[in-house]
Amino acid sequence: MKHNAPQSSISIDAQQLVVNLNNKTILNNLSFQVASGEVYALLGGNGAGKSTALKTLLGFHKPVSGQAVIGGLPVSSSFSAIRKKIAYLPENASLYPHLNAFENIEYFLSLAAVHKTHAEIKMSLQQVNLQQDAWKQPLSKFSKGMRQKTAIALALLRDSPILLLDEPTSGLDPVAIDEFNLLIMSLAKQGAAILMVTHDVYGACQVAQRIGLLRDGRLVGEFIADGEDQIDTEQVHKAFTAGVID
Amino acid sequence: MKQNLKSIQPVIIWEIARDEWRYWFRSKLAVVALLIGLACTVLTVVVSVGDAVELEHQRGHAQQQSEQTFVNQPDRHPHRMVHYGHYVFKTPPPLGMVDPGVDSHTGNAIFLEGHRQNSATFADQKQSSGTTILGALTPAFVLQVLAPLLLVIMGYGVVSRERETQTLSILAAQGLGYGNLILGKISALLLVAMLMLLPLAIAGVPVFLHGEPLLTLSMFLFSYLLYLSIWILIIVSVSLWAKSNSISFSTLAFTWLVLCILMPRVATNAAGVMVPAAGKLEKDFAVVAELRQLGDGHNAKDEAFAQLKTELLNKHNVNRVEDLPLNFRGLVALKSEAEMTDILNRYAEDRMREELQQSFFARQFGWLSPQVALRTLSMLTAGTSLETHHRFLRETENLRFTFVQKLNQAHTNKLNYIDDVNRNKSQEAGQIARISAKNWNVIEGFMFRPSPSKERALKAMTPLAQLLLWFGLFCIFLRNLQRHYS
Numbered sequence: 001m002k003h004n005a006p007q008s009s010i011s012i013d014a015q016q017l018v019v020n021l022n023n024k025t026i027l028n029n030l031s032f033q034v035a036s037g038e039v040y041a042l043l044g045g046n047g048a049g050k051s052t053a054l055k056t057l058l059g060f061h062k063p064v065s066g067q068a069v070i071g072g073l074p075v076s077s078s079f080s081a082i083r084k085k086i087a088y089l090p091e092n093a094s095l096y097p098h099l100n101a102f103e104n105i106e107y108f109l110s111l112a113a114v115h116k117t118h119a120e121i122k123m124s125l126q127q128v129n130l131q132q133d134a135w136k137q138p139l140s141k142f143s144k145g146m147r148q149k150t151a152i153a154l155a156l157l158r159d160s161p162i163l164l165l166d167e168p169t170s171g172l173d174p175v176a177i178d179e180f181n182l183l184i185m186s187l188a189k190q191g192a193a194i195l196m197v198t199h200d201v202y203g204a205c206q207v208a209q210r211i212g213l214l215r216d217g218r219l220v221g222e223f224i225a226d227g228e229d230q231i232d233t234e235q236v237h238k239a240f241t242a243g244v245i246d
Numbered sequence: 247m248k249q250n251l252k253s254i255q256p257v258i259i260w261e262i263a264r265d266e267w268r269y270w271f272r273s274k275l276a277v278v279a280l281l282i283g284l285a286c287t288v289l290t291v292v293v294s295v296g297d298a299v300e301l302e303h304q305r306g307h308a309q310q311q312s313e314q315t316f317v318n319q320p321d322r323h324p325h326r327m328v329h330y331g332h333y334v335f336k337t338p339p340p341l342g343m344v345d346p347g348v349d350s351h352t353g354n355a356i357f358l359e360g361h362r363q364n365s366a367t368f369a370d371q372k373q374s375s376g377t378t379i380l381g382a383l384t385p386a387f388v389l390q391v392l393a394p395l396l397l398v399i400m401g402y403g404v405v406s407r408e409r410e411t412q413t414l415s416i417l418a419a420q421g422l423g424y425g426n427l428i429l430g431k432i433s434a435l436l437l438v439a440m441l442m443l444l445p446l447a448i449a450g451v452p453v454f455l456h457g458e459p460l461l462t463l464s465m466f467l468f469s470y471l472l473y474l475s476i477w478i479l480i481i482v483s484v485s486l487w488a489k490s491n492s493i494s495f496s497t498l499a500f501t502w503l504v505l506c507i508l509m510p511r512v513a514t515n516a517a518g519v520m521v522p523a524a525g526k527l528e529k530d531f532a533v534v535a536e537l538r539q540l541g542d543g544h545n546a547k548d549e550a551f552a553q554l555k556t557e558l559l560n561k562h563n564v565n566r567v568e569d570l571p572l573n574f575r576g577l578v579a580l581k582s583e584a585e586m587t588d589i590l591n592r593y594a595e596d597r598m599r600e601e602l603q604q605s606f607f608a609r610q611f612g613w614l615s616p617q618v619a620l621r622t623l624s625m626l627t628a629g630t631s632l633e634t635h636h637r638f639l640r641e642t643e644n645l646r647f648t649f650v651q652k653l654n655q656a657h658t659n660k661l662n663y664i665d666d667v668n669r670n671k672s673q674e675a676g677q678i679a680r681i682s683a684k685n686w687n688v689i690e691g692f693m694f695r696p697s698p699s700k701e702r703a704l705k706a707m708t709p710l711a712q713l714l715l716w717f718g719l720f721c722i723f724l725r726n727l728q729r730h731y732s
Contacts, residue, residue, distance in 0.1 A: 108420055
């Protein structure tokens, strides 16, 4: 069962993507769409192809067939321009350990030619709830959760209409996860198209309007929220663990 | 191509270079390496320039003193003055302050005397104490050998570090192309190289004031910048290719060892094997054997001069050498010195030709090592190459032959043969067999000057081409590598 996003506002369009890495098929005819104002969660276990799907959308992997279009531009020929439109949050927030949170954000923004004032950066760090006394500490002293918050702040500051999030709540404490989920939903309401890959069934159900279940690189099912209601966690959990989709 | 140029963003490149410098300042190893490198360059430049100025003064003084001592000798038998001899000194060229080249091994002074071609002496290396005899730390050595190592220590991780910490994907996700990233890293390392060259550029002021033309000075500095740029390209290429910091560092350390330490020695050894030359002892024996056939120039009755005697007696229509209008012993000395010098020059030219052939062979290793190319280029431009040393030997030999023959001429013309023959019979006879000290004014003021700037530049074209080839090849290699990873 596949539910397409409204055609008029599609921001991410993956069409029958096939990606082989090391002679192994990682994505197998993967198709999905994400519209503006929508949070789409690609849910799957380890090795399902979630991160590969994101990296393919970023142009890091070339599909052997199929194509991805982001913001109306084909990834294969315009990945450089597309990357400037996208805010990408990797699973491991790999920022520079010799720089502090503030410097990391300033540096990455300068490379993306995004100009933000110190006040805006401070606001973003407050938004992700990174304690103020840590702002000027080098990231080598940060916990995984603190690094993740810094990376989230960076992603938010990009003001991108499209967000690609790879296991965004990994390493965050429950309070921070709740705050992050609220933030994501708020961004979607403001019109951002958000694609997150995760193996966290509960988190996905909490924020996503649609969930695609990924197994062996293939989309084996989709769940869609009914109006204001969240997707049924139990149903998704059952499908995720059993591998059976109604 | 237009698209490629458009994608180059100077602001981004500057940001990347600035961050690399920030990383180095926060990394203790990089700061220590940078400080050591800078200290070595500054100290060697300061010490070398100071030494060179002092040596120039000393040599100038010694040259003047040597000439004065010779000229101030009292009335003597002219042949005693032939053996008295005197020293000539090679004033090092201005750029010799930075690169003493072969001068530190060959010596800068020669004792000129009759019947002998002495080797240059007073080489810095031979005068050194036990601790410094293995090689003095010159600015040229620091920049040719140590500066690349410093660049390796600072730059091995410029890209591989980003790969290891997985920041490369974040950078790419910001829309940053590999081209700008690589140019940023190159710019950061280029600043280090320029910082290391700064003391050399400052040393250019006294070098310029000592008469080195601006063209030579510019070419000299450019060649060092080109050399360090080649190393920067090598470092960034390896760092881009390597999967980890450790692979990058070990590959670069090995490359440095091969290109800067092994290859120059392989070049010298290979030249010795491929262009064989007879040993000094062997040659000395051959020279002595040939000289013996000439006869003893001190003995006018030697059979070797019988023909000369006959010709002179016939020419002047006399029966005895005592009746000749000229001193026969002086004529024998003139002829003997000329013949002897012909043989000595022939052997000297053979030796110099062999040395040049060996040197030419060794210099071809510049196609295999940029350090060998720069070493050659540096010495040729500075005027401290083997060619310059050979010119010094030829010029001093010419000076030696001229002054000896002038004394022999005075012996022939101004000293009576009978007085000359009887000089050892009594003290009074010895006093009679002398000529005026005015005749000692036979020494021309010797001043060895570096070759003209253009001549040196032309000779340096081949090693310059070698360096440019290295630079071009690594530009292409890095470009392809960048495209591959993009």
